[in-house]
Amino acid sequence: MSEGVSDIDPVVVIGAGLVGASVGCALTSVGVRVHLRDREPSHAAVAAGIGAGTTAAPDRSAVGLVVVAVPPGALCGTVAAALEEYPNAVVTDVGSVKGTLLDELVAEGVELSRYVGSHPMAGSQHAGPVTAHADLFTGRTWVVCPHPATTPGTLAVAEQLGELCGARVVSFEPHEHDEAVAGVSHVPHLVSVAVAASLCDEVPRRLELAGQGVRDVTRIAGSDPMLWDQILTANGPAISHRLREVADRLMMAASALDQGRTVEPYLRQGVAGTKVLPGKHGLRQSEYARFTLPIPDEPGALARLFADADLAGVNIEDFSIEHDKYHASGRLQVAVDPEAAASFATMMTGRGWDVRPL
Amino acid sequence: MSEGVSDIDPVVVIGAGLVGASVGCALTSVGVRVHLRDREPSHAAVAAGIGAGTTAAPDRSAVGLVVVAVPPGALCGTVAAALEEYPNAVVTDVGSVKGTLLDELVAEGVELSRYVGSHPMAGSQHAGPVTAHADLFTGRTWVVCPHPATTPGTLAVAEQLGELCGARVVSFEPHEHDEAVAGVSHVPHLVSVAVAASLCDEVPRRLELAGQGVRDVTRIAGSDPMLWDQILTANGPAISHRLREVADRLMMAASALDQGRTVEPYLRQGVAGTKVLPGKHGLRQSEYARFTLPIPDEPGALARLFADADLAGVNIEDFSIEHDKYHASGRLQVAVDPEAAASFATMMTGRGWDVRPL
Numbered sequence: 001m002s003e004g005v006s007d008i009d010p011v012v013v014i015g016a017g018l019v020g021a022s023v024g025c026a027l028t029s030v031g032v033r034v035h036l037r038d039r040e041p042s043h044a045a046v047a048a049g050i051g052a053g054t055t056a057a058p059d060r061s062a063v064g065l066v067v068v069a070v071p072p073g074a075l076c077g078t079v080a081a082a083l084e085e086y087p088n089a090v091v092t093d094v095g096s097v098k099g100t101l102l103d104e105l106v107a108e109g110v111e112l113s114r115y116v117g118s119h120p121m122a123g124s125q126h127a128g129p130v131t132a133h134a135d136l137f138t139g140r141t142w143v144v145c146p147h148p149a150t151t152p153g154t155l156a157v158a159e160q161l162g163e164l165c166g167a168r169v170v171s172f173e174p175h176e177h178d179e180a181v182a183g184v185s186h187v188p189h190l191v192s193v194a195v196a197a198s199l200c201d202e203v204p205r206r207l208e209l210a211g212q213g214v215r216d217v218t219r220i221a222g223s224d225p226m227l228w229d230q231i232l233t234a235n236g237p238a239i240s241h242r243l244r245e246v247a248d249r250l251m252m253a254a255s256a257l258d259q260g261r262t263v264e265p266y267l268r269q270g271v272a273g274t275k276v277l278p279g280k281h282g283l284r285q286s287e288y289a290r291f292t293l294p295i296p297d298e299p300g301a302l303a304r305l306f307a308d309a310d311l312a313g314v315n316i317e318d319f320s321i322e323h324d325k326y327h328a329s330g331r332l333q334v335a336v337d338p339e340a341a342a343s344f345a346t347m348m349t350g351r352g353w354d355v356r357p358l
Numbered sequence: 359m360s361e362g363v364s365d366i367d368p369v370v371v372i373g374a375g376l377v378g379a380s381v382g383c384a385l386t387s388v389g390v391r392v393h394l395r396d397r398e399p400s401h402a403a404v405a406a407g408i409g410a411g412t413t414a415a416p417d418r419s420a421v422g423l424v425v426v427a428v429p430p431g432a433l434c435g436t437v438a439a440a441l442e443e444y445p446n447a448v449v450t451d452v453g454s455v456k457g458t459l460l461d462e463l464v465a466e467g468v469e470l471s472r473y474v475g476s477h478p479m480a481g482s483q484h485a486g487p488v489t490a491h492a493d494l495f496t497g498r499t500w501v502v503c504p505h506p507a508t509t510p511g512t513l514a515v516a517e518q519l520g521e522l523c524g525a526r527v528v529s530f531e532p533h534e535h536d537e538a539v540a541g542v543s544h545v546p547h548l549v550s551v552a553v554a555a556s557l558c559d560e561v562p563r564r565l566e567l568a569g570q571g572v573r574d575v576t577r578i579a580g581s582d583p584m585l586w587d588q589i590l591t592a593n594g595p596a597i598s599h600r601l602r603e604v605a606d607r608l609m610m611a612a613s614a615l616d617q618g619r620t621v622e623p624y625l626r627q628g629v630a631g632t633k634v635l636p637g638k639h640g641l642r643q644s645e646y647a648r649f650t651l652p653i654p655d656e657p658g659a660l661a662r663l664f665a666d667a668d669l670a671g672v673n674i675e676d677f678s679i680e681h682d683k684y685h686a687s688g689r690l691q692v693a694v695d696p697e698a699a700a701s702f703a704t705m706m707t708g709r710g711w712d713v714r715p716l
């Protein structure tokens with residue numbers, strides 16, 4: 001066992017889906033004893049089989065932490081029951097919406113000094129324990145959401161959970177968290193869905209002209225509708241006014257186009273928006289040096305490219321491939337630290353790559 | 359010179375930006391003589407310097423093909439002038455909107471038997487000749503848009519241009535083309551802009567919770583506003599009613615959320631929409647086998663991964679990296695041909711990668 005985990009050991013994980021089983025794997029890998037529960041005992045057994053913990057029951061009074069990882073609609077009841085069932089444990093949940101859940105718990109009259117909500121931001125469309133892994137949260141953001149009744153000891157345990165899972169822990173007030181995810185996750189999700197849904201109305205042959213742009217815009221629309229319905233309906237008020245504002249922007253753009261007016265000011269707001277998102281390593285997206293280079297669509301080509309970048313001593317911070325859907329070719333866009341840009345361009349050109357700055 | 363290019367040689371390219379200069383490079387590379395013109399002589403000189411052709415003037419009556427690659431607002435006048443100036447040449451343009459331009463040319467009373475519009479679908483945010491390259495169109499879709507006055511010989515020359523540039527040539531009626539790009543390109547662009555613009559209204563700290571989803575949705579919003587304004591305003595009628603339909607979908611979702619109703623049917627339409635887009639090699643996106651695996655964010659890791667896939671004899675058809683913006687780690691998602699999926703999983707696991715099916 002790692003040092004300093006005695007406060008939380010043993011841990012009970014309720015709900016052995018992707019997130020619950022991954023928490024189990026992560027804690028097990030650092031020596032914490034994990035007891036798995038699931039309404040479907042077979043799910044807990046599968047999770048135990050991949051190293052997420054044991055299905056044996058713990059000594060209830062000894063449990064230091066309960067992690068509730070059930071579907072959104074079942075969170076309130078499960079958290080309330082866990083606070084009663086494990087009288088000495090801190091209880092946290094890993095749901096995507098925090099303020100609404102807190103309100104429900106308060107309305108139920110639950111005593112909440114041992115409760116604090118968590119939101120590990122490691123989303124996935126894929127729900128089962130089979131895809132669980134100990135590093136699901138490594139390097140991801142893990143939000144803890146203390147409320148007025150949360151004791152410092154409770155908060156410390158929740159923060160320790162995130163750290164033991166390898167995540168970067170940040171703290172948000174519960175309703176502030178919900179406003180944030182409405183803006184940066186739920187609204188983009190619903191907008192992606194609207195664009196994807198509109199494609200169903202097109203004459204099929206027209207879809208042949210689809211490029212990378214529409215694929216990027218609609219990617220997240222492919223996520224699990226049942227899970228997302230629960231997330232979105234739990235955060236309705238924070239989402240709906242933002243969604244109306246986006247709809248209003250679209251209506252304004254439509255009116256401008258109908259009247260033959262310019263939409264350039266509208267487009268400039270979009271460019272500004274792409275620049276406010278934080279990038280990796282604290283750099284903003286706009287601060288990377290970006291290059292494009294052609295890459296043959298054949299086994300070995302990408303291996304050679306990354307090996308050459310490695311020889312150049314340059315880390316490729318981000319990359320994406322844009323490729324044709326019919327022929328064997330593609331172009332890679334790569335982002336590197338601006339300080340490494342010159343040596344990257346020189347070295348790669350020297351090794352025969354047609355590297356162009358973007 | 360390649361065989362069969364005598365019909366088009368020599369070619370005049372008017373407008374030495376990214377697309378015009380790339381056409382010049384592609385044609386030059388197959389032995390066609392290219393004469394470059396630009397309102398800014400320095401642009402033509404830069405393009406000539408990277409191998410796109412010569413700035414010397416041709417014998418006007420000998421020119422077989424004129425490619426008009428000027429900004430959208432200047433297309434009509436330039437096409438009309440080129441038809442007069444080069445009396446024996448086929449004239450095509452490479453603008454993104456075709457029906458409106460044809461209507462303008464017809465309204466001007468221009469005789470159009472030697473004109474046919476083209477739309478090489480190799481978009482880029484990057485406008486200058488410096489980023490031009492001979493393979494910009496390789497494997498891309500190149501739309502030709504014949505109209506009733508187009509002669510078979512004119513159409514054949516335009517098709518030959520696309521083929522010499524290495525593209526896959528498809529034919530669309532001009533207004534049908536505009537409807538298609540409104541649906542699969544212009545509307546997604548404007549929606550991406552609306553989401554990106556909305557981020558400017560958020561409290562900055564909330565943006566820390568942004569993940570890969572919103573980055574994908576807003577990527578194309580970073581494109582050149584001046585260029586896109588010209589494209590979008592030229593295709594206003596085809597765009598605006600679709601944009602209103604997307605706005606209506608958002609308003610319906612907002613109403614459902616306000617009333618605490620499910621949005622699952624709405625989300626299911628989105629999932630259906632992601633499945634109608636054609637994938638690479640004729641496979642639909644949904645038909646690939648997809649895997650996820652953790653990958654350390656260090657020089658050499660990606661090189662090793664692609665080298666191992668190469669050893670496995672498996673071509674990675676598509677991939678994307680989702681990574682944390684603060685720590686040194688990431689997860690790669692890869693797509694492979696379903697027939698190669700089993701051997702890919704076995705071989706990669708054998709070489710120490712934690713490959714999981716998605």
